[in-house]
Amino acid sequence: MANDIQERMAYRPDEAARVIGCSRDLIFKLLASGELKGWHIGAARLISADEIRRFIREREQTADAGGA
Numbered sequence: 001m002a003n004d005i006q007e008r009m010a011y012r013p014d015e016a017a018r019v020i021g022c023s024r025d026l027i028f029k030l031l032a033s034g035e036l037k038g039w040h041i042g043a044a045r046l047i048s049a050d051e052i053r054r055f056i057r058e059r060e061q062t063a064d065a066g067g068a
Contacts, residue, residue, distance in 0.1 A: 010046040013038075019052055030055075 011019060013027040016036075020027070030036035031045070036055050038047040 008049055010048050011052065013045055013047065016047045016052055020056065 008015075013031070014024050017024045017027045027036065027047075031038050031047075036047060037051050038045050040046070
C-alpha cells in the first residue's frame with residue numbers, strides 16, 4: 001500500500017477513552033451530558049478525532065485559566 005499510515009477520523013467510545021486516557025464509562029457520561037459529541041452509524045457510536053481534539057483543547061484552556 002502506498003499510504004499505510006492514515007489518520008483516524010473517528011473512534012468508538014472505548015478507543016476514544018484510550019486516546020484521552022480515561023474510562024469508557026466517563027466517555028459515555030460525557031456523551032450523555034453533551035460535553036463530548038458523537039453520532040451513530042447503525043448500532044456503532046462514533047466520536048470524531050476533531051471532537052476529541054476540541055474536548056482536550058477546551059480542558060487545557062480551562063486548566064491554563066486556573067479552573068478545575
